[in-house]
Amino acid sequence: xxxxxxxxxxxxxxxxxxxxxxxxxxxxxxxxxxxxxxxxxxxxxxxxxxxxxxxxxxxxxxxxxxxxxxxxxxxxxxxxxxxxxxxxxxxxxxxxxxxxxxxxxxxxxxxxxxxxxxxxxxxxxxxxxxxxxxxxxxxxxxxxxxxxxxxxxxxxxxxxxxxxxxxxxxxxxxxxxxxxxxxxxxxxxxxxxxxxxxxxxxxxxxxxxxxxxxxxxxxxxxxxxxxxxxxxxxxxxxxxxxxxxxxxxxxxxxxxxxxxxxxxxxxxxxxxxxxxxxxxxxxxxxxxxxxxxxxxxxxxxxxxxxxxxxxxxxxxxxxxxxxxxxxxxxxxxxxxxxxxxxxxxxxxxxxxxxxxxxxxxxxxxxxxxxxxxxxxxxxxxxxxxxxxxxxxxxxxxxxxxxxxxxxxxxxxxxxxxxxxx
Amino acid sequence: xxxxxxxxxxxxxxxxxxxxxxxxxxxxxxxxxxxxxxxxxxxxxxxxxxxxxxxxxxxxxxxxxxxxxxxxxxxxxxxxxxxxxxxxxxxxxxxxxxxxxxxxxxxxxxxxxxxxxxxxxxxxxxxxxxxxxxxxxxxxxxxxxxxxxxxxxxxxxxxxxxxxxxxxxxxxxxxxxxxxxxxxxxxxxxxxxxxxxxxxxxxxxxxxxxxxxxxxxxxxxxxxxxxxxxxxxxxxxxxxxxxxxxxxxxxxxxxxxxx
Numbered sequence: 086x087x088x089x090x091x092x093x094x095x096x097x098x099x100x101x102x103x104x105x106x107x108x109x110x111x112x113x114x115x116x117x118x119x120x121x122x123x124x125x126x127x128x129x130x131x132x133x134x135x136x137x138x139x140x141x142x143x144x145x146x147x148x149x150x151x152x153x154x155x156x157x158x159x160x161x162x163x164x165x166x167x168x169x170x171x172x173x174x175x176x177x178x179x180x181x182x183x184x185x186x187x188x189x190x191x192x193x194x195x196x197x198x199x200x201x202x203x204x205x206x207x208x209x210x211x212x213x214x215x216x217x218x219x220x221x222x223x224x225x226x227x228x229x230x231x232x233x234x235x236x237x238x239x240x241x242x243x244x245x246x247x248x249x250x251x252x253x254x255x256x257x258x259x260x261x262x263x264x265x266x267x268x269x270x271x272x273x274x275x276x277x278x279x280x281x282x283x284x285x286x287x288x289x290x291x292x293x294x295x296x297x298x299x300x301x302x303x304x305x306x307x308x309x310x311x312x313x314x315x316x317x318x319x320x321x322x323x324x325x326x327x328x329x330x331x332x333x334x335x336x337x338x339x340x341x342x343x344x345x346x347x348x349x350x351x352x353x354x355x356x357x358x359x360x361x362x363x364x365x366x367x368x369x370x371x372x373x374x375x376x377x378x379x380x381x382x383x384x385x386x387x388x389x390x391x392x393x394x395x396x397x398x399x400x401x402x403x404x405x406x407x408x409x410x411x412x413x414x415x416x417x418x419x420x421x422x423x424x425x426x427x428x429x430x431x432x433x434x435x436x437x438x439x440x441x442x443x444x445x446x447x448x449x450x451x452x453x454x455x456x457x458x459x460x461x462x463x464x465x466x467x468x469x470x471x472x473x474x475x476x477x478x479x480x481x482x483x484x485x486x487x488x489x490x491x492x493x494x495x496x497x498x499x500x501x502x503x504x505x506x
Numbered sequence: 507x508x509x510x511x512x513x514x515x516x517x518x519x520x521x522x523x524x525x526x527x528x529x530x531x532x533x534x535x536x537x538x539x540x541x542x543x544x545x546x547x548x549x550x551x552x553x554x555x556x557x558x559x560x561x562x563x564x565x566x567x568x569x570x571x572x573x574x575x576x577x578x579x580x581x582x583x584x585x586x587x588x589x590x591x592x593x594x595x596x597x598x599x600x601x602x603x604x605x606x607x608x609x610x611x612x613x614x615x616x617x618x619x620x621x622x623x624x625x626x627x628x629x630x631x632x633x634x635x636x637x638x639x640x641x642x643x644x645x646x647x648x649x650x651x652x653x654x655x656x657x658x659x660x661x662x663x664x665x666x667x668x669x670x671x672x673x674x675x676x677x678x679x680x681x682x683x684x685x686x687x688x689x690x691x692x693x694x695x696x697x698x699x700x701x702x703x704x705x706x707x708x709x710x711x712x713x714x715x716x717x718x719x720x721x722x723x724x725x726x727x728x729x730x731x732x733x734x735x736x737x738x739x740x741x742x743x744x745x746x747x748x749x750x751x752x753x754x755x756x757x758x759x760x761x762x763x764x765x
Contacts, residue, residue: 151601151683151696158605159679162667222665222680222697229662233645240644240668298638298754299674448676450629450750451765454616458629460609460676463616467605 114197116262116497119490120335126494133487140480143473144219152222155474160466161444166220168436169478172319173213173485174247174290175312176432178283179320181206181254182350185283188257188276194343198328200498203258203279205327205489206320207251212485214247216477239292246286253279262497287313294439301378302443307368311361317354319432321347322425329422331493332503340505341416348421351428352409355402358435362397378446381465382438389442392434401431441468532744557712569654569759570704571731572718573738573747574627576764578725582613582626589720590630593705594692601683608679608694610702611717625765628717631656631677631702632750633759639669639678648699654731654759655704665697674751677701704759731759 119126147154157164183202187195195202218224234241257275260268291312297303325347332339366383369375382389405424414420445466450456456463493499558564574583591597596608611630617623637656639648647663650656658669658678670678678701681694688694691707705715713719718728729738741747747761 152680153599153601153603153606153682158603158682159608159670159676160605162670162680222667222699223663226662226664229645230664230666233647233662235640235643235646237641238644238668240642240666244644293668296642297672299672444671448674450614450675451616453620454618456614456616458612458614460612460614461605462612462614462629462676 115501116197116200116499117501118495118497119331119493119499121494125334126490129490130487133483133490136476136483137480137487139476140219140483143476143480144224147220147473147477148224154471156469156471157474158466158468160461161441161468163440163444164468165441165470165474166216166477166481167440168433169481170213170216170220171290171293171440172432172436173209173216173481175287175316175436176319176323177206177208177210177213177250177316178287178290178313179316179318179354180209180324181279181283182317182320183324183347184257184261185276185280188273189280194346197500197503198324198343200258200261200496201328201331201493202324203254203261204492204496204498205324205485207254207258208485208488208492209320209323210247210250211488212481212483215484216481219477220474239289239296243286243289243293246282246289250279250282250286253282283316284313287316294443299448300443300446301375301449302382302439302446305365305368307361307365308439311358311365314354314357314361315432315435318351318358318428321351321354322428322432325351325421325425326429327489329418331499335499337499338502338504340503342505343503344418344421345416348409348424351424352406355406355428355431359398359402362435374449374452377449378443381446382442385465387465389438389445393438393442396434397431397438400427401434402428405431444468558710560710564652566652566654567732569731570709571633571654571729571738571759571761572704572715573727573741573761574721574763575725576625576627576762578722579626579628580722582615583611583628583717583721584613585720585722586628586717586726587611587613589716590702593689593716594694594703595687595689596679596692596694596700599681599683599685606680606682608681608700610677610679610700627762627765629675629677629750630717630760631673631704632675632756633702633704635757635759637756638672638674638754642668642672644668651706655706655709656701657703657706658699658701660693660695660698660700663698665699667699669699673701674754674756 155164181202183195184199184206186192187197187199187202218227221227221230223229230244234244236242253275256268256271257279260270260272260275263269288309291309294303295306295308325344328347329339329344331337366379369379382393384390405427408414408420408424408427411420445468447456447461447463447465450462576582579586590611594610596610599607602608611628613626614629615624615626617625633650633654633656635650635654637648637650640650640656643649644666645662645664647659647661648656648669649659665680667680670676670680678699680699681696684696685694692703694700705713705717708715714728718726727738727741729736731739731742733739734743742761745763747763748765749756749758749761750765752758
């Protein structure tokens with residue numbers, strides 16, 4: 086086992102006073118690789134690898150036959166893969182929050198976790214992008230997406246934002262873990278750039294829908310801040326699960342303080358998402374032109390309505406809030422893990438309602454009229470995800486997990502102890 | 507429709523409705539003359555749609571457009587749709603489910619909730635001046651030619667379907683499978699998006715789009731919207747026309763009467 090002392094807790098302070106030196110010795114952090122038995126590690130890789138293998142088979146199956154083997158059609162053109170992809174991309178931005186809190190806001194409590202935070206952010210983004218790319222009609226034309234740009238398209242900007250995010254996070258991580266101190270000078274600037282980049286990135290992702298004038302459920306500026314708030318929920322929830330998992334499996338101490346901080350971060354942003362959702366729906370309910378789509382989502386009675394009220398609101402938001410704020414569950418790790426798991430479920434429900442629900446509702450070509458055609462005009466379309474779509478989406482999650490697990494095993498990302506002071 | 511108009515005139519004779527009726531007769535007369543001229547001397551008519559030499563670049567001096575009179579479409583555009591299908595070979599893909607079949611043009615029937623008036627019309631790519639599909643396309647595969655025709659460059663379409671999300675008319679379809687025997691002028695490669703091309707291959711040869719040729723007499727006019735002397739411009743200048751979802755301000759190249 087190699088022990089690396091942490092030089093990045095406060096890399097900016099070159100000259101320390103004797104008091105600071107003694108204080109820092111007392112609180113000296115030791116970062117090590119994830120210490121688990123080979124059996125556990127390779128077992129874990131095998132399980133993750135299995136999901137990736139199934140996803141790869143699914144991709145080649147769809148690639149070979151065409152999208153007719155999926156549940157997607159000309160009405161619902163983005164399906165389950167996009168729900169997974171956008172969840173992972175949005176979560177990526179939120180997962181980097183812990184890093185930002187340490188660097189930008191100088192919160193010492195979060196600084197030891199910055200490394201894991203950035204690795205998770207990159208891994209989640211990679212997983213999401215993989216799903217997005219592999220669902221393209223022409224995944225083989227990825228080089229075209231990288232070389233032909235229409236700068237009026239938010240999609241084109243997102244390609245740059247996503248790639249830029251990976252580069253920034255990688256250098257930012259280097260500035261944290263570099264023992265030669267070559268990259269130390271990048272730590273603060275990249276912390277700030279990364280922080281801003283995250284906002285722009287999630288704004289860009291929310292604007293994929295916000296910029297769509299055609300559809301009743303999109304075309305709203307509030308989607309960008311909604312996605313930013315959601316990114317904190319998804320990212321924090323994923324981070325909590327990952328952190329507790331790695332610490333439990335290597336019998337490391339994980340103090341209540343850091344868990345409670347993450348717990349309340351999660352709660353605050355769940356409330357913020359609920360607030361943005363409420364404002365969005367109330368605004369829509371005020372405008373007659375949106376009454377139809379609101380009635381469909383909120384009270385249409387099919388699975389979208391259930392996913393909204395039961396999935397997103399009750400199980401995905403209110404129940405986690407209860408688990409977090411109920412006094413009797415204070416310092417209860419199981420309650421925290423349940424809250425994080427439920428918040429992720431709520432996130433998937435939310436994105437399914439937005440992405441699929443928004444497409445299921447017909448386009449309004451002729452208002453105040455009953456419309457029909459051979460192309461699903463005037464009627465709610467149908468969609469159910471096929472197995473290859475599900476497998477591809479789950480494969481994206483697995484890819485993220487693979488990157489994280491390998492990274493924590495080979496890099497010194499995890500502090501040995503995170504007990505309360 | 508003209509019968510209905512007469513009914514309204516009988517019930518409520520007044521100057522305004524007579525005036526509208528008179529305009530309408532004049533317009534129908536003008537359309538009739540145009541059609542007759544087209545039948546007698548095609549050369550005269552086709553001067554509006556001149557063949558473009560292959561080496562000549564497309565210019566924005568021309569903007570192609572279409573005017574459809576839904577009152578003159580007893581079949582709601584079925585004949586136009588059939589002609590499009592025949593010309594481009596879409597709609598019978600062997601594996602695609604009904605919801606996955608491409609529809610470059612479709613018949614939409616709508617009945618006003620209050621008046622119960624029912625209208626049927628063919629809806630296809632509206633060849634917008636500021637097309638949302640062109641805006642959102644990440645690679646520029648979805649593009650507008652200088653003469654106003656909105657097309658998909660099948661070579662650089664990556665199949666992301668963002669244009670399908672963005673089109674307010676749901677005019678685009680995705681090719682869900684490998685297809686054999688594609689028309690050379692209408693490539694339908696798997697994993698790319700497709701839509702009405704306004705029969706660009708015919709226009710460039712100085713011909714009319716297939717749907718226009720198949721439309722019932724006087725029901726549809728095709729021509730240069732930039733040329734004030736073209737039949738379509740004259741008709742539009744005189745009587746105006748409607749756009750579907752004009753609230754979006756897209757300045758569509760396809761206009762309708764009777765919607």
